[in-house]
Amino acid sequence: MSITLLQAFLLSLWAFLSGCDRMVEAFFWFRPIIVSTVVGIILGDPVNGAIVGGLTELAFAGLTPAGGAVPPDPVVAGLMGAVFACTGKISPTAAVGLALPFSILMQYIIVLMYMAYTFWMRPFDRKVEACDVKGIVRINIWGTLIAGVAYFIFAFLATYVIQDVIQKAIDRIPAWLMNGFEVAGGVMPALGFAMLLTVMYKTRYLPFLIVGFLAATYLNFTNILPVALIGCSIAMYNYFFGRKETGDNTVMEEGESNVGI
Amino acid sequence: MSITLLQAFLLSLWAFLSGCDRMVEAFFWFRPIIVSTVVGIILGDPVNGAIVGGLTELAFAGLTPAGGAVPPDPVVAGLMGAVFACTGKISPTAAVGLALPFSILMQYIIVLMYMAYTFWMRPFDRKVEACDVKGIVRINIWGTLIAGVAYFIFAFLATYVIQDVIQKAIDRIPAWLMNGFEVAGGVMPALGFAMLLTVMYKTRYLPFLIVGFLAATYLNFTNILPVALIGCSIAMYNYFFGRKETGDNTVMEEGESNVGI
Amino acid sequence: MSITLLQAFLLSLWAFLSGCDRMVEAFFWFRPIIVSTVVGIILGDPVNGAIVGGLTELAFAGLTPAGGAVPPDPVVAGLMGAVFACTGKISPTAAVGLALPFSILMQYIIVLMYMAYTFWMRPFDRKVEACDVKGIVRINIWGTLIAGVAYFIFAFLATYVIQDVIQKAIDRIPAWLMNGFEVAGGVMPALGFAMLLTVMYKTRYLPFLIVGFLAATYLNFTNILPVALIGCSIAMYNYFFGRKETGDNTVMEEGESNVGI
Amino acid sequence: MSEYKDNLITKSDLNAAVWRSIVIQGTFNYERYQGSGWCAMIAPILEKIHSDNKNELRERLKDNSGFFNTQLIMANFLLGLVISLYEKKADRKLINGLRISLFGPLAGIGDSIFWFTLMPIMAGICSSLATKGNIIGPIIYFLVYIGVFALRFFAIRVGYYTGSKSIEKLGAKTGELSTAASILGCTVLGGLIATLVSFQTKATITITDSVSLSIQEAFFDQIIPNFLPVVITILMYVMLKKKVSPTFLILLLLIGSLTLSYFGMV
Amino acid sequence: MSEYKDNLITKSDLNAAVWRSIVIQGTFNYERYQGSGWCAMIAPILEKIHSDNKNELRERLKDNSGFFNTQLIMANFLLGLVISLYEKKADRKLINGLRISLFGPLAGIGDSIFWFTLMPIMAGICSSLATKGNIIGPIIYFLVYIGVFALRFFAIRVGYYTGSKSIEKLGAKTGELSTAASILGCTVLGGLIATLVSFQTKATITITDSVSLSIQEAFFDQIIPNFLPVVITILMYVMLKKKVSPTFLILLLLIGSLTLSYFGMV
């Protein structure tokens, strides 16, 4: 099944909306589980959309932008995964793997955009100097919309303009490459977590990392909630029964390590 | 099989004995596991008696009178459950469910009795005024025995006088009602535990509730012992290694919250 | 298959080497897993050697000499177990059980040797008085070698001189005796751990014993690592977040209790 | 043991008090709880101490006839403590204040150990035997609780000797022991909620004609096992805090269960 | 609520600020991060306070246009706090110092709760529905995050009232709360490494012609399950600490995976 112009336009519009949300992290409809489901609805196959969305969401739950990091892009992952699963004869699992390179590509585009937006700080500073309050607000709205447009274009190109090229590439993709992408998708969160660790890790927090790891390894659960409850319990125990800290310096110390990201 | 007058008398006598013990919580032969087994012996079917006793004991282990609360009555639950299982063609599980309304009925009788005994405090205070030491002791013995008599009467009525009425009612009881009683029996401890929580709960104890819950949910054990051992370990750790408290005010604080029940 | 003189000589040589190492605990090739494998190689059956070595290692992991205790001998256990498994038609499990009495015998020989070496302290003190530094070092080397010779002799006797006697004894050994030795092997570490407890146990460490026990009982793991990680986490938590101790007296206290062994 | 020599209260006085402690709840009522029963426990002891002065005796009896409620083993411990203080002619107000301030925390400690920990453990072990029709289950249960009763003789002695030593120390320790007992109690309580409260819905959502989804499996169990029992327990707690009467809540649970059962949802 | 009466800043000013907080990352860039966005959040408020003095306004705007980065709910909390201090005419340097010293720890707290805990939980619950093709999964997800957005209205108020009270206290508490959040965050992080990083080798060692040993099962799984994911995560961490760029590491992982896949080792 190939994508019609109307569908491509709707997909791109949706990419615009979720791209804006991805930029500002406001309503979280930029998460793959939502993105893919809507894509599925547009393409007339909400069930496969939801399935790919669920799989991608799980794979991307560890790839957070915390500390200003830029992870493989969740919008594009959700978009392309659902497109592959709903239009080709590709299984949802394989679709998740295939979407990965696209999502990494978009990640780099975002990094470039964050760099480009740096140049916007000159006019911004001038507005501050001029006490142009309305302008200060407006510049942030424009920034959001422009990001959305980037997603619109990306989506239109990938799902319509070069869809045949992509389709042909996929038909010829060997098994080991397919498998390789899936493996890469599975191992990628390691980097995300390592980046978190550079922010959060101190020797004295090692025990909690270990406890969380052991709990998740040996308990048989469906979501991370029990581990979070364990963490919560230890945190509360330490808060109520632990040694009181002197406080102030701790704040600074932690503050600084966080700024550096 | 219907109950003979002799059996009914023996059952009532046993209800008297275990009712007294229920009142004063001295020897714990008022617990369902004991009550049912003895009932089974009286009715010539100790095996079914023990089975119902075990099931009822498990269901009632959470329904404690701690803090002066009155739970669904364990003696009547044990008595009626065993009677149903040993005389009718009712399975032990169903018997446990059927006994529940009786046990709730007795619960209300006990509440009334605790109210009635309030009036006894006038003569009691007169004895104190008169320094009648022997009288003070005697009044408590009488209180115990009167409670036992209440159980005697209840048992005689339920197992002999109206046994046919009950039997007929049971024969006509629809499946959903049966199931409903079982469900009610399963959910009842929630109230018992909630009542405990009003006594024991403070925000700082939340972690331990969570840990106990998780341990019981994810470990695969036959009795609560491992959870108790975990609680014990945390308590000891806190005692030996935790922050020392100032003490005195804590005592008062806890004392007061306990009095209020 | 019976053992040739050459093989017996090689086995005894190996017993000498590992016996020296057992005495000084330097390179740990005295552990059963190594001893048995080498014995297997010498007897031309490295596979069975490794198997017996693994089983014996597991059984002996709790039998440590910590605090100067003398456990059933690991060298002899590894040696005799592998000999039985590689030469007779005895299963590796049974071989481990059969080796136990030999290893207990060697344990007593070591105890005697530690007693005998006491008399060596007189010449040693004279060397100290004479400032004979080289002599002080040399006496310790000799002590090591003599221990090795004891192992050499034991091995030569047990594997060559009286091998027929042993073989015949084994042929006639009844099933219950065999089983009894296995059971004894399984229960023996209890003594080892009890000896450790006399050194390490204080009431305030009880929580950790319990936690370790529960973790090992309810988690499903292949080696003790997760329990060690839990212990590590608690220790670190206590170190970083626990109540600071006054220190000095603790040192003494622990020091003294350790000296006493 | 030499302490007994010169003392008025003998070993057998303590033992007699334990036997009287059997009926400490014999007139349990909503005005005094165990107050009248406690008075019966201590009255003969006070009579012996103040045999020469009836007015003094009357005052002391009045002191010991107000509201009182604690766990029963702990009541014996407390009695031993109080007796030793009376003998030492400690200040009357101090004794009474101590008694009143201690019964609450001691109830907490005792209930945590005996009601919330020992009982479910015994229930677990013995019921697993009983439900196989094995009468050894009830027998072990019976014997253990005879042992528990025997602890009263021990507890009254511990109280008696503790009282003879320092009381200040005790005060501080009660706080810490009370915390320890609360930790134990709450941990077990959390475990009991997970094991003894059982509630599952059988409700389903129909997706297509032939496929339907179990709400219990597809939703509640996905959050966390035992989710509904926890929610119901919290609900009960909140309502109790809002002064809803337990009697009403029992009826609510009963009628709720029957109704849901009628509609095939449980 | 009486606080609003005499105050310049009204309820609807706070609400308007929350709506502006939508675009706090609208010009996110590597020089200021959320700095320019934060300025847009606070600018109209400052304009209202300093309507009479343009120079003062300019200074204050400049104060609020530098580097800034925190979790978005926490940004609203902080805004409430800062506003209340401006209103109270607190020292300009103190306000700015506070803002700068707080955003880090607050990011830590907020990220621990929202990114590292809430998100994987929601992912777990909703994905298990979604992967069965059930559209209720995404719907629940959506609704929950609408609720999370609504928290901003709550957060700004909490900040506003906290600021009205004592700030010294807050400082001390931030330290403790930050520790608590780090404990929560690290525990969950440990769990996430075990659940979300997946890597297994298919490599084998050939022993005899017919028998071969899976390295994964015979060695790595013997050490501890999830051994390789941990090792890879630690490796990434070490390289990041050695200033290797994340971009390079992504390529490394990608190419590594493809290569190993080509040789049939994963």
Added chain:
Amino acid sequence: MSEYKDNLITKSDLNAAVWRSIVIQGTFNYERYQGSGWCAMIAPILEKIHSDNKNELRERLKDNSGFFNTQLIMANFLLGLVISLYEKKADRKLINGLRISLFGPLAGIGDSIFWFTLMPIMAGICSSLATKGNIIGPIIYFLVYIGVFALRFFAIRVGYYTGSKSIEKLGAKTGELSTAASILGCTVLGGLIATLVSFQTKATITITDSVSLSIQEAFFDQIIPNFLPVVITILMYVMLKKKVSPTFLILLLLIGSLTLSYFGMV
């Protein structure tokens, strides 16, 4: 590393001491334990320091020839520490006091790490390979322990530099580290009791002719798995505390096992 320059004791002196440490237990005996071996480790160093004064040397050698017992890696650490103090001409009594007060806690730390933690882990990992007949198991075991031996070269250096810094600090830290090691050690010990002590009864109770009840399953396993191993360990502990000799206990276990086996009860 500059510290070596002006110092009498060189890198190769330290290394030589490590090689001598191989025989620290070469004359292990019940009077001095490792005392005579420790003396051999330190003697050549003392000879170098006091080459000019034989009387002084004799005194120092005597100081170092009494009872001594510690874990072997820790012995090297302690040697480094002591050497640095000798070089600094610290008070003779202080050095000896330190040495005597430290070997106990250091044994606790070292034993917890090496005997009670590392060894069972290695046993677990390598045995699971070995029992499949795979020779890689023993090889890994061997290599790891060569690495452990190499740690001695590291330990002596750490001791040497620590000594050069402050000793007071060390004293305080030893207490805390010792607690940490005890926590680790006891946790693992609890785990080892559950995994390495194995004992199960095969005894049954006959209920009817055809039905019989396994005591192990119906009773002991109902209490808690591994119940009997714990009970036996506690029993052994109590007997050791009552000064029953280990030799006697070994025989007791052996004969007990054989007897029970004879009657088909194990």
